[in-house]
Amino acid sequence: MERLIQLALADEIKIFRDGIRMAMKNRDYISIIWEAEDSKELTKKLKLKTPDVLLMDIRDPGANAIKDLQLIKKEYPDLKIIIFSMYDDYEIIREMMEYGANAYLTKRTDGDEIYKAILACMNDDFYFNELVNTAVLFKLQEKKSVKRYYPHPVKLNDKELKILKLISEDKTTEEISEEIFLSPRTVETIRQNMKTKVGAKTIAGLLMYGIRNKLLHP
Known part of the structure; x- marks a missing residue:
């Protein structure tokens, strides 16, 4: 800092x-x-x-x-x-x-x-x-909580899926960058691109997308 x-x-x-x-x-x-x-x-x-x-x-x-x-x-x-x-x-x-x-x-x-x-x-x-x-x-595993979100799923590539999984594991940008051998700035860019791609405004929305489309399994 x-x-x-x-x-x-x-x-x-x-x-x-x-x-x-x-x-x-x-x-x-x-x-x-x-x-x-x-x-x-x-x-x-x-x-x-x-x-x-x-x-x-x-x-x-x-x-x-x-x-x-x-x-x-x-x-x-x-x-x-x-x-x-x-x-x-x-x-x-x-x-x-x-x-x-x-x-x-x-x-x-x-x-x-x-x-x-x-x-x-x-x-x-x-x-x-x-x-x-x-x-x-x-909570989002309950069908009534997720069925209205993101009715038209988009395809995430392998790198995006890996980053999404690491985000769900509460990894920081620095920890993700070390694990997948990318710079923190690149990780942040991919994360923002994922949000844009799936139509999520927040990280919570991105995770909801993952749950809704069975990309994450809490």
């Missing part, structure tokens, strides 16, 4: 913001640039100074949360969003990842994992912990 990661916190409960601030204190490469306690303040501060990573709570896990996430990602496509929530329901997690979250953490998460997620989102665009893997991969 060559520069400080500018982190912003959005949570209406001050004790949670204070806890994250303390957990990130003295961590390498992290600078908390502002906090917001509601959506109005969040919108205003995003316009004034856009962070690299936004750690955002969702109080209402329904349609409003999805709409807010989509609007933020549309206006700030390079912003990494980590959902920080009290909810550990698989359907909520899957929807948040599908609609653009780069990571999903519960409020039981310790400081070490929060830090790991921030770095992973900056380096690899996403962070899949055990909870998210379970929600996205295993």
Whole structure:
């Protein structure tokens, strides 16, 4: 990491913001640039100074949360969003990842994992912990959860299939590049091309495509 990661916190409960601030204190490469306690303040501060990573709570896990996430990602496509929530329901997690979250953490998460997620989102665009893997991969085995996605499968070549499998195993870009003897930049390019090819907007969507078309077997 060559520069400080500018982190912003959005949570209406001050004790949670204070806890994250303390957990990130003295961590390498992290600078908390502002906090917001509601959506109005969040919108205003995003316009004034856009962070690299936004750690955002969702109080209402329904349609409003999805709409807010989509609007933020549309206006700030390079912003990494980590959902920080009290909810550990698989359907909520899957929807948040599908609609653009780069990571999903519960409020039981310790400081070490929060830090790991921030770095992973900056380096690899996403962070899949055990909870998210379970929600996205295993939940999607149910026919009712996947039948509406990607009705027209496309063919992936052997290299793309290998990278897709390694992504599902929670490998970082650097680990994938070492395993298949390609540069990290080439791995990232192939990953982006796969998303474009299958019509997925996120890594979660790419994995859903793999499950739907039986390319991945969790």
